Amino acid sequence: DLAELGIRKAGGQYVMAEPGDASAPQLSFAAAVRRFTTCGPHMVVITTGQGQAQPVAVAIDAAKDSSIVGTLAGDDTIFIATKNRRTQAVALRRLEQWFGDKHER
Numbered sequence: 183d184l185a186e187l188g189i190r191k192a193g194g195q196y197v198m199a200e201p202g203d204a205s206a207p208q209l210s211f212a213a214a215v216r217r218f219t220t221c222g223p224h225m226v227v228i229t230t231g232q233g234q235a236q237p238v239a240v241a242i243d244a245a246k247d248s249s250i251v252g253t254l255a256g257d258d259t260i261f262i263a264t265k266n267r268r269t270q271a272v273a274l275r276r277l278e279q280w281f282g283d284k285h286e287r
Contacts, residue, residue: 198240211238215281218274223267226274228260235260245280249273 189196214234221227230238239255242262249272251263262277264270274285 211241212281214238215277215284217284217286218277218281219286220270220274221261223270224264226262226264226270226277228262228277230258230260232258234258242280245276247273247276249276 189198191197211234214230215238216229216231218226218228228235228238235255235258239253239260242250242253242260249264249269251265253263254261262273264273278285
């Protein structure tokens with residue numbers, strides 16, 4: 183399971199594989215994401231399968247999309263912060279590209 187998530191052991195610790203690392207599998211987290219919706223003008227909430235929120239949040243952060251200020255992940259929920267309503271709309275389009283049309287309107 184760890185190898186599928188791109189996690190490996192180095193120096194006695196578990197670490198995420200660096201972007202572009204040939205040993206890191208190119209994964210799609212679309213299956214992990216169940217739905218996402220807006221919550222006010224500055225937040226998007228993503229629901230994932232149990233235990234899948236943190237790897238998905240790491241992938242979102244690694245994408246370094248300018249519309250996303252940051253993420254906060256629990257076990258099956260991710261909060262995504264955006265700067266304003268306009269960047270929230272851009273972030274929603276990115277999420278649809280990455281995870282499919284799972285936006286609850």
